[in-house]
Amino acid sequence: MFNRDSWQEIFETISKNKLRTFLSGFTVALGIFIFVILFGFGNGLKNSFQEFFMDDATNIFRLFPGRTTIPHNGFKSGRDIEFDNADLVAIQKNFAFQLQYITPRIQRNYTIKYKNKSNNYGLRAVASGHQHAEKTIMMKGRFINNQDVLNKTKYAVIGRLVEIDLFKGEDALGQFIDIGKRSFKVVGVFQDDGGDNEERFVYIPYTTNQLIEKNTDKLGQLIVAFKPIIGYQGAMKFEAELMTFMKKRHDISTKDEGAIYLRNVAEDLEQNQQFGSLLQMVVTFVGIGTLIAGIIGISNIMVYVVKERTKELGIRKAIGATPRSVIAMILQESIFITTAAGYIGLFGGIFLLNSIEDSLDNYFIKNPYINMGTAIFATVLLIIFGGIAGYVPARRAARIKPIVALRDE
Amino acid sequence: MIEIKDLHKSYKIGKNLLHVLKGININIEEGELVAIMGSSGSGKSTLLNILGMLDVADKGSYMLDNFPIKDLDETKAAKYRNKFLGFIFQSFNLINYKTALENVALPLYYQKVGRAERTEKAMQYLAKVGLEDWSSHLPSELSGGQKQRIAIARALAAQPKVLLADEPTGALDSTTSYEVMQLIQDINDEGKTILVVTHEDDIAQMCKRIVLLKDGVIIDDKKVNQVRASDHV
Ligand SMILES: Nc1ncnc2c1ncn2[C@@H]1O[C@H](COP(=O)(O)OP(=O)(O)O)[C@@H](O)[C@H]1O
Ligand SMILES: [Mg+2]
Numbered sequence: 001m002f003n004r005d006s007w008q009e010i011f012e013t014i015s016k017n018k019l020r021t022f023l024s025g026f027t028v029a030l031g032i033f034i035f036v037i038l039f040g041f042g043n044g045l046k047n048s049f050q051e052f053f054m055d056d057a058t059n060i061f062r063l064f065p066g067r068t069t070i071p072h073n074g075f076k077s078g079r080d081i082e083f084d085n086a087d088l089v090a091i092q093k094n095f096a097f098q099l100q101y102i103t104p105r106i107q108r109n110y111t112i113k114y115k116n117k118s119n120n121y122g123l124r125a126v127a128s129g130h131q132h133a134e135k136t137i138m139m140k141g142r143f144i145n146n147q148d149v150l151n152k153t154k155y156a157v158i159g160r161l162v163e164i165d166l167f168k169g170e171d172a173l174g175q176f177i178d179i180g181k182r183s184f185k186v187v188g189v190f191q192d193d194g195g196d197n198e199e200r201f202v203y204i205p206y207t208t209n210q211l212i213e214k215n216t217d218k219l220g221q222l223i224v225a226f227k228p229i230i231g232y233q234g235a236m237k238f239e240a241e242l243m244t245f246m247k248k249r250h251d252i253s254t255k256d257e258g259a260i261y262l263r264n265v266a267e268d269l270e271q272n273q274q275f276g277s278l279l280q281m282v283v284t285f286v287g288i289g290t291l292i293a294g295i296i297g298i299s300n301i302m303v304y305v306v307k308e309r310t311k312e313l314g315i316r317k318a319i320g321a322t323p324r325s326v327i328a329m330i331l332q333e334s335i336f337i338t339t340a341a342g343y344i345g346l347f348g349g350i351f352l353l354n355s356i357e358d359s360l361d362n363y364f365i366k367n368p369y370i371n372m373g374t375a376i377f378a379t380v381l382l383i384i385f386g387g388i389a390g391y392v393p394a395r396r397a398a399r400i401k402p403i404v405a406l407r408d409e
Numbered sequence: 410m411i412e413i414k415d416l417h418k419s420y421k422i423g424k425n426l427l428h429v430l431k432g433i434n435i436n437i438e439e440g441e442l443v444a445i446m447g448s449s450g451s452g453k454s455t456l457l458n459i460l461g462m463l464d465v466a467d468k469g470s471y472m473l474d475n476f477p478i479k480d481l482d483e484t485k486a487a488k489y490r491n492k493f494l495g496f497i498f499q500s501f502n503l504i505n506y507k508t509a510l511e512n513v514a515l516p517l518y519y520q521k522v523g524r525a526e527r528t529e530k531a532m533q534y535l536a537k538v539g540l541e542d543w544s545s546h547l548p549s550e551l552s553g554g555q556k557q558r559i560a561i562a563r564a565l566a567a568q569p570k571v572l573l574a575d576e577p578t579g580a581l582d583s584t585t586s587y588e589v590m591q592l593i594q595d596i597n598d599e600g601k602t603i604l605v606v607t608h609e610d611d612i613a614q615m616c617k618r619i620v621l622l623k624d625g626v627i628i629d630d631k632k633v634n635q636v637r638a639s640d641h642v
Contacts, residue, residue: 013506315504
């Protein structure tokens with residue numbers, strides 16, 4: 001059944017019926033091609049999604065000071081809340097069990113200058129823990145440490161792009177830059193996965209910044225990291241307790257929603273993961289849909305092909321083709337075409353995905369890819385269903401009596 | 410070569426039963442050239458199809474070369490057809506995407522003859538019907554007479570015991586018809602048993618025996634003096 005002669009017979013049939021071959025081949029190739037592209041795009045979407053939301057540490061709360069909306073304890077509403085050093089110490093003391101680290105973040109804008117080069121950058125006055133919160137990666141030197149905070153040193157850690165902008169290839173480490181009117185020594189250069197904007201920041205100890213700003217004790221926002229072992233439930237409880245604690249300290253009504261904002265990354269994470277699996281589901285759905293469309297396409301074409309060949313099959317049977325050989329011929333032909341076309345579609349799709357890489361970053365599709373296993377599985381699935389799709393009409397054709405087939409004119 | 414006893418065949422048309430063959434008895438010896446005549450609808454094709462194992466009788470016995478033909482499933486029928494019988498149809502029934510040579514070689518493919526031998530034999534039979542120069546042409550590039558010659562070459566290629574021709578000249582003009590009949594006579598001269606269904610008297614006269622069908626039975630069966638087709642050409 002699968003000898004060289006029957007293959008030759010099939011190649012002849014295929015090459016002499018180009019339209020038919022093209023139609024069935026094209027359907028399969030297109031089906032697989034679209035499947036690969038869609039699946040790849042889905043993965044690309046997931047990639048950019050992950051990059052957007054998974055860049056920072058996931059075990060942190062951010063506390064933002066706001067303005068009261070409800071009068072409380074003799075205070076009128078509309079009062080601005082500010083966090084100060086006492087808050088920092090109180091939180092550290094009261095939540096020692098849950099707390100991993102805490103860091104303030106005071107954000108300013110400064111003109112920063114090195115020799116005669118200068119530019120505007122965001123300045124972040126922080127404590128050492130901030131490095132973990134932002135997953136800041138040191139390229140050289142070190143981050144702000146506890147000694148810097150304690151001693152109010154005039155040390156700065158600059159972003160990779162700040163170094164490139166201001167130093168023009170020179171090594172920034174150990175050099176002095178002007179932040180505003182004051183001179184800081186560069187002790188580290190960092191990079192960050194969060195993208196270009198994250199690498200145009202300059203970090204200094206928050207205590208130094210307080211000193212510069214007339215020895216204030218105000219802090220801006222607070223980033224509070226909990227110990228991961230307390231788990232999601234523990235984090236939620238910690239969040240509620242922390243909020244109550246802070247409201248009490250600042251004479252804020254428990255019902256006041258505006259005085260302090262708390263963003264819980266753990267909660268975000270949960271939502272993001274849900275969104276991520278939703279995305280995965282959509283991708284899988286679309287993929288399965290494409291495959292089903294491909295299978296329906298190839299089935300229809302096989303029905304048409306066999307119908308078109310009814311007379312030919314009748315002739316073949318009249319001169320000695322057994323029902324088995326008729327089925328084998330049609331099956332072999334359809335499996336050969338689907339296999340060849342399937343792999344054309346598969347590699348066409350993979351080739352396109354590879355050539356896309358980062359060029360669709362702006363459309364939130366980053367590094368689209370499909371893993372080979374999924375792609376080959378889809379192709380094999382289509383081949384199997386192509387075979388089944390060919391088998392059903394082939395068996396019917398093989399059963400038609402030759403006189404009936406020959407009468408069909 | 411062929412022995413038929415009390416052959417019956419009916420077709421179901423809706424709820425009615427159309428009794429087409431009502432007891433056919435006939436013996437055909439090796440080397441005969443028999444014309445089966447009768448008006449349209451008299452059951453000529455039905456008889457030929459049963460002889461050709463393309464259809465099965467409801468009742469009666471059929472011996473082909475002393476071999477009882479009964480209880481045929483599709484696979485067996487296909488094998489017997491391939492081994493014992495060659496068909497020639499009014500509408501030629503060539504495969505349109507295959508060349509003349511490939512069409513002639515096809516029965517040999519189903520006999521599992523190797524490719525080289527197939528091509529060589531097919532070429533021989535093409536030469537026999539005078540079309541060796543047309544071997545690479547598609548049926549659509551050939552005239553009606555040429556197509557029928559290809560069909561005859563194909564029927565011969567399998568070296569069958571009996572050739573069955575259902576109105577082989579039905580689609581051809583008279584000159585071409587005579588050429589085809591001349592070829593059939595030549596093949597018969599070499600000893601092949603041939604049955605020709607026709608409703609044209611001049612074609613029947615070119616056979617050696619005429620069997621007349623009417624209302625499902627044979628009403629006449631006579632030997633005739635064969636008119637040579639070459640006399641007409
Ligand atoms: N497969 C079939 N089903 C039903 N009726 C048929 C079938 N084949 C032939 N007949 C009928 O049987 C009768 C004989 O047909 P046929 O043998 O083809 O006649 P002829 O070849 O002598 O013209 C006709 O009336 C025809 O309509
Ligand atoms: Mg007829």
